[in-house]
Amino acid sequence: MKVLVVGGGGREHALVWKLKQSPRVKEIYCAPGNAGIAGDAVCVGISAEDIPSLLAFARDKGIDLTVVGPEAPLCAGLTDQFEQAGLKVFGPSRAAAEIEGSKVVAKDIMAKYNIPTAGYAVFTEPAAAVSYIDRTGAPCVVKAEGLAAGKGVIVALDKQTAVNAVNSIMVDKDFGTAGDRIVVEECLLGEEVSILAFTDGYNVVPMVSSQDHKRAFDNDQGPNTGGMGAYAPAPVYTPELHKQVMDEILVPMIRALDAEGRTYRGVIYAGLMVTEQGPKVLEFNARFGDPETQPVLALLDTDLVEIIDAVLAGRLNKIEIRWKKQASVCVVLASGGYPGAYEKGKVISGLDRVAGNVVVFHAGTAAKEGKIVTAGGRVLGVTATGPDILQAIESAYKAVDNISFEGMQYRRDIGYKAIERIK
Incomplete structure (x- = not known):
């Protein structure tokens, strides 16, 4: 085919x-x-x-x-x-994909069907949002309603940061029309986990769990990015938590979307916070996550075409989806300055020195005069598999040491939360 x-x-x-x-x-x-x-x-x-x-x-x-x-x-x-x-x-269809295209649609459906998520308020005027923040205080999370390439979310630990976020999104239009409406949410505390799942509109089959690293710098410092790395599986996602997520979040959301006339077929992504009160939804995405897809697919043992066929035919419950009993880690190599302004066209060297259990997935690259050059903020996703998370991390960073381009930046702590939790 x-x-x-x-x-x-x-x-x-x-x-x-x-x-x-x-x-x-x-x-x-x-x-x-x-x-x-x-x-x-x-x-x-x-x-x-x-x-x-x-x-x-x-x-x-x-x-x-x-x-x-x-x-x-x-x-x-x-x-x-x-x-x-x-x-x-x-x-998914346009109507189903609105769970990502409109944070307001997603939050309203979750509220209507009692799917656990952060408390929220929606605003179309910056003054009303600022007044609300003044009353409710910080920490809080300010989100552009529409698509902003994973960057339209600002975690504000104090009121002034929250007010600045409102102005940046709604007044300065840093994310364009995505910021015509904003959502101000309570700030959830805990550890994040990403659950991607296949669904045919009725049956829901989760993939192996993963954890993204959104902040630009080590120890979750700096601005939010599209993701600086990920690993799978995530030890925080226990069998007990898995049952709760299936029963309270994933299956109810697919049923809710169907009831709303938004029957969902494809991959649904639930970004979750594991709080003391249980798992709560940070966001839903209408597709494979990036960079979670890189380590997750590295562990998939079943033919992806067979899974897609089952989804489209409405018989996802008729096939067995198998996963390797290993761990995988993806370290993103980014352009200097990302997620802010960055230069393109920097020559990448060392790709030919990467081998073994490592695959380098290209993100923002181009070919120029016989050489591979940078062409985006996130440039490469160095993805390694190993018998356990520690060995996968070691392999990934060993490969990273072979690659270089001017201004290259990356986090040096991808996967370390998993090691801490295992210890």
Whole structure:
């Protein structure tokens, strides 16, 4: 079969890498792809958000399956348009994807169906938001309602930071129209865990648990990013917690979406905080997470195409999804200055020195004059597997030591919460 993967980041490289392992896949195209993906698929110069051109390409090439990586095309209705054209596509509909496209929609559904999440208030005027913060105090979390590439969330430990966040999102429009409305939430305390799950609209099958590292610097310091690394599985996610998450969050949310006329098929991502009162939802995403996908797919033992087929046919309960009894760690190498301003075009060296149980997934890279250069904020996801988390971490950082580019920055503590918890 011919497969088209939509997107051009580290998550999409991991998807291409995994799909390529299926004996059923003969050709893979990726739009727009990147310099690393070009080694595993044919890259096509079409933006992930240019739905008419993607549709025309899929028809012209006789694509048998389209797998959508990023949230923006899903929220813009790519799945709906492909399905109307009679094309097979993996990803939720526009209405279902609103759980990510609108934080207000997600919070309102959770409130209506008693799915545990942080208390919240919604504002369309900055003055009203500031007045609310003045009354309720800090810490709190200020979120742009719409899509902001994982960066529209500001954790404010004091009132002034919260007020500055309101102004940055609503007045200065740092995240564009995503900040036309904001959500101000109570600040949940605990340890975060990411649960990705396959769902056919009724059956829900979770993947191995993972933990993302959102802050730019070690010890969870600095601004929020799209994610500086992840590991799987997360020891904080115990069997008891798993049962609670399935019973109180994942299955109820899929049922709620169906009841709301938003039947959800694809991958649903629950970002959770494990609080003293139990797990609570920080956010839902309508797709594979990035960088969680990299270590999670590294542990998947079942053919991804078989799983996708089961999801689309509504028979997810009829297949067995197997996972390797190992651990995996992804360390993101980012451009200097990320998540703020950064320079592109820096030559990357040392990629040829990485081998063994390590895969380097490309995120923001391009080919230039026969060399691989930086082309984004998050540049590479160095992903290692090992018999346990400690050995996976060691392998990942050993590989990182071989790679360099001007201004390269990365966290040196990816996975260390897991080690602390195991100890």
